[in-house]
Amino acid sequence: MPLHVPPAPAPALRSVLTALGSPTAVREARTPSLVRAQGPATPELPLPVHVLDQIGPAGAPVTRLAGWRFLIRCGDRAVAAAETMLTPDGWAFSHFFEGPYIASTERALRQAETVQQSYQPRLLSVPGLYMLTLWLHGDTTADAATGHPAATDLLVPLAPAPPGIAAHSPHQVADLLPVLTLRVTPAPLLSA
Incomplete structure (x- = not known):
């Protein structure tokens, strides 16, 4: 089934296009592959980036929208990514980057x-584990900037994944969330 990639806010896309058109922004970025890229660079596959802030009292994940990420394609491959962030003045370009999550995102x-079911792709960051997942949200008509992972949504850990969590192996939120909760929750202090 096709993925229903949500449209990014127009100002977020414009800010990335402006940064790509700026020799200074591209040259100052720590992205050698973007600097060396031959031909036009185009932003594609905008994905909202949500951050898992905590696990609520009922075990529900508490998330917030942190930005939009665009894969930057030159020719037939993604060479970098661009991230935008919400500021008091609206969406703005944040930075370019490269690394293993680019290829891992494409693979996921x-x-x-x-997959047989249609999904809306998003990214879910778990800062406490230095983990990024492709979040496949079952409601393809939902506002991509809002919402929380549903129990039947899928999470696909991107490589590199934390030890003991297989990259590129899809898990239902209901199955993976308890594992993440155990990993993120600090161990109680033992009293003497």
Whole structure:
């Protein structure tokens, strides 16, 4: 089934296009592959980036929208990504970056396109574990900037994943969330 990629806010896309058109922004970025890229660079596959702030008292994940991420494609491959953030003045370009999450995101999206059910792709960051997942949200008509992972949504950990969590293996939120909760929750102090 096809993925229903949500449209990014127009100001977020404009800010990335402006940054891509700025030789200074591209040159000052720590992205050698973007600097060396031959041909036009285009932002594609906008994905909202949500952050898992905590696990609520009923075990429900508490998330917030942190920005939009665009894969930057030159020719037939993504060479970098651009991140935007919400400021008091609206959406603004934040930074370019590269690294293993670029190829891992592309791989996870290709895998997700082979699943029978339709999903809305998002990214879910778990800062306490230095973990990023592709979040496949079952409500394809939902506002991509809002909402929380539903129990039946899928999370696909991106590589590199934390030890003991297999990258690129899809898990229902109801199955993976307890594992993440145990990992993020600090161990109680033992009294003497």
